[in-house]
Amino acid sequence: MTRPTERISLAEVARQTGTMLRRADSAHFKEQERPTLADLTESLFFSPGDGRIWLNDQRMLLWHSSAMGHLRRELIDTLGLERARGLLTRAGYVSGARDAQLVRERWPDSDIGNVFMAGTKLHALEGVVKVVPLRFEFDLDRGIYDGEFLWEHSSEDDEHIAAYGLGTEAACWGQVGYATGYVTTLFGQMVIFREVECRSMGANVCRVIGRHAAAWGDIAEDLRYLQARDFRSLPAAAPAAAAVAAPARRARKGEGQDRHEIVGASSAFNSACHQLDRVARTAATVLFTGESGVGKEAFARRLHRIGMRADKPFVAVNCAAIPETLIESELFGVERGAFTGASQSRAGRFERADGGTLFLDEIGTLSLVSQGKLLRALQEGEIERVGGTRTIKVDVRVVAATNVDLQAEVRAGRFREDLFYRLNVFPIHLPPLRERRDDVPLLMNHFLQLESRRHGRSPTGFTTRAVRAMLHYAFPGNIRELQNLIERGVISAEDGAAIDVVHMFRREQLSHESLLAIGAQGTLRPGEQAPAPLLELLLQHVGSGTPLPEIEQRLLREAVAAAGGNLSAAARRLGLSRAQLAYRLERGDTPPRRRGRRIGP
Structure with a gap:
C-alpha cells in the first residue's frame, strides 16, 4: 500500500492499473520523469571516423546556422516568400514527426505528458530553439489539446533578421512545422500551432499557441503551408512505437512479417x-x-x-x-x-x-x-x-x-x-x-518485434549502451548475426526490462574504436562498449582510501539531490524503498562506532 506522502509517477500508476494514462496538464507535469533531458542527450552518438551522427536510430547533421540561413535566403529570393515558407514548414513537420516516433519507440512506457514534453527538449538539443512551457493540457480520448509556449534564442529568427531585418510577419516557419508534426503524430489528429508573437516582428521573445484543429475553426491558412494530409493516410509507425499512426521512416520493407523481410534506409x-x-x-x-x-x-x-x-x-x-x-x-x-x-x-x-x-x-x-x-x-x-x-x-x-x-x-x-x-x-x-550502419537500428527494432513474438517474450527495447555497441560492432556475420544477437537478447533479458550489452554479446569481440556520446553531465566522451569495473569507476571519482560508509552516503545524497529532494524518486533510482533510503540517510548522520573499511591501498 502506498503511503499518502509518497509521490508516484503517472507511468507507475499506468503500470499498476494496466492502462496508459491519456491526458496530462502542466499543473501535474513532473520534470524528473523519463525521458529527461539527460536521457535524450545520451541518445546522441557521434562517429567522426566515418562522418555520421545518430540521435538514437535517426541519422543527424551538424550544420552551420549561417548555412541554413543562406539556404533560407536563397529559397525566399528564388521561390518567393510563400513557397519558401511552405517548404520550410513541411520540412519542420517531418522532423517533428520523426522525433515523436523516436521517443515513442525508445520510451514506450513513459508517462504520456513527459513523452509530449520530450519534443520541447529535443528541439533544444538539436540547437533550434529553447522552449519554455507556459501551460498545456490535453486529453487524447476527448481529442482536446491546448498549449502555450515561449521560444527563446530562435535560430530561424537570428538568420531571418540578419537577412531581412524586422518585418510584420512571424518567421519561425520550420519551428511551427516541427511542433505541429510532433504533437499531431502523438495526438492522433491534427494539432495546429501558430506563432502569435515573434522576434522578427520586434517582440522580445516568440510566443506560440497550439490547439486541436477544431478549436481554431478555420485552419485553411495553416494547411496551405502544410499541404497536410490526414495522418491516417500516412504509413503507420511500428506497432510498438505508438498508439497512433505516424509518418514512417524511409525504410523499405517487404510484405509480411516473415524472416525474409528486407529492412533498411541507408x-x-x-x-x-x-x-x-x-x-x-x-x-x-x-x-x-x-x-x-x-x-x-x-x-x-x-x-x-x-x-x-x-x-x-x-x-x-x-x-x-x-x-x-x-x-x-x-x-x-x-x-x-x-x-x-x-x-x-x-x-x-x-x-x-x-x-x-x-x-x-x-x-x-x-x-x-x-x-x-x-x-x-x-x-x-x-x-x-x-x-x-x-x-x-x-x-x-x-x-x-x-x-x-x-x-x-x-x-x-x-x-x-x-x-x-x-x-x-x-x-x-x-x-x-558494416557499410550500411544506418540500417542497424532499423534492423534491431524489426528483429526485436519478430523474435519477441516468436518466443513469447516482452522486453521493452534496448539500453542506450546496447544501441551504441550495436552501432559500432563490425558484424562479420552481417544481418544473420545481428538477428542471432537480438534473439539471444530477447531470450536473456527479463520481461519488462531493456536489452543490454551483456544480454547479446558473449564471445563476440567488440571494437575498441571510438564512438563518442554525450554523457549525463553534458561532456563528450568515448562510448564504452562494455561497463568498466565498478571499483575502477569508484576510484576515479572518489579517490583511493575513501571509507565505504562515506561512499554510500555520497551516493545517497547525490541521488536525493538529482531527484530534487524527492525521497521516493531517489529510492526508486537506487532500487530501495523510501523507508530504506530514509534509514540509511539517518544512519549516516550518526557517527560510526568504528572506522569503515577503505577501498584501495
Whole structure:
C-alpha cells in the first residue's frame, strides 16, 4: 500500500492499473520523469571516423546556422516568400514527426505528458530553439489539446533578421512545422500551432499557441503551408512505437512479417532496392553478390514477390548443401529405376519452379560437370531427368547468389566462363552490414518485434549502451548475426526490462574504436562498449582510501539531490524503498562506532 506522502509517477500508476494514462496538464507535469533531458542527450552518438551522427536510430547533421540561413535566403529570393515558407514548414513537420516516433519507440512506457514534453527538449538539443512551457493540457480520448509556449534564442529568427531585418510577419516557419508534426503524430489528429508573437516582428521573445484543429475553426491558412494530409493516410509507425499512426521512416520493407523481410534506409540499401525494382519487371537473370549473411535470399524472394511471376512458385536451392552425387537429381529430377533406390519418378527443382523463380544459392560451389549441365538447361530452357530420355520444357526465371568472386574463380579455372556470363546478366551487389550502419537500428527494432513474438517474450527495447555497441560492432556475420544477437537478447533479458550489452554479446569481440556520446553531465566522451569495473569507476571519482560508509552516503545524497529532494524518486533510482533510503540517510548522520573499511591501498 502506498503511503499518502509518497509521490508516484503517472507511468507507475499506468503500470499498476494496466492502462496508459491519456491526458496530462502542466499543473501535474513532473520534470524528473523519463525521458529527461539527460536521457535524450545520451541518445546522441557521434562517429567522426566515418562522418555520421545518430540521435538514437535517426541519422543527424551538424550544420552551420549561417548555412541554413543562406539556404533560407536563397529559397525566399528564388521561390518567393510563400513557397519558401511552405517548404520550410513541411520540412519542420517531418522532423517533428520523426522525433515523436523516436521517443515513442525508445520510451514506450513513459508517462504520456513527459513523452509530449520530450519534443520541447529535443528541439533544444538539436540547437533550434529553447522552449519554455507556459501551460498545456490535453486529453487524447476527448481529442482536446491546448498549449502555450515561449521560444527563446530562435535560430530561424537570428538568420531571418540578419537577412531581412524586422518585418510584420512571424518567421519561425520550420519551428511551427516541427511542433505541429510532433504533437499531431502523438495526438492522433491534427494539432495546429501558430506563432502569435515573434522576434522578427520586434517582440522580445516568440510566443506560440497550439490547439486541436477544431478549436481554431478555420485552419485553411495553416494547411496551405502544410499541404497536410490526414495522418491516417500516412504509413503507420511500428506497432510498438505508438498508439497512433505516424509518418514512417524511409525504410523499405517487404510484405509480411516473415524472416525474409528486407529492412533498411541507408543509401547502399536503397541503391540495391532501386536496382531490384528496375529488374523485377523483366525476365532477366539476376546474380546477387555479397558476403555470407547479407540477405541474398531475402532479396531474391522480394524480387519474386514484386515481379511478374509472383503468383507462381519460388523454389530455393542451396548448392553448397547438396552432395555432388545428388545435385543433378535434385535440379533435374529422377526417373523410376534410374539407380538403386529410385522406386518412383520425382520432379526436380526446375520442374517444381516451372512458371516461377528458381533461386540457386552458393552457386560457386558447383563442380565443373554440374556447371555444364546447368548451362545447357539455362540456354535451352529444357531438361532431362536422371535416367530419362524425354526432354521437358521449363519456363523458369533463374536467380543466383554467391559469396565468392566468380570472376576470380573463372581466372582460376574453377568456374566456367560461359556460365558466368549467362548468370551475370544483371548483377546486384549487396553491401555488408558494416557499410550500411544506418540500417542497424532499423534492423534491431524489426528483429526485436519478430523474435519477441516468436518466443513469447516482452522486453521493452534496448539500453542506450546496447544501441551504441550495436552501432559500432563490425558484424562479420552481417544481418544473420545481428538477428542471432537480438534473439539471444530477447531470450536473456527479463520481461519488462531493456536489452543490454551483456544480454547479446558473449564471445563476440567488440571494437575498441571510438564512438563518442554525450554523457549525463553534458561532456563528450568515448562510448564504452562494455561497463568498466565498478571499483575502477569508484576510484576515479572518489579517490583511493575513501571509507565505504562515506561512499554510500555520497551516493545517497547525490541521488536525493538529482531527484530534487524527492525521497521516493531517489529510492526508486537506487532500487530501495523510501523507508530504506530514509534509514540509511539517518544512519549516516550518526557517527560510526568504528572506522569503515577503505577501498584501495
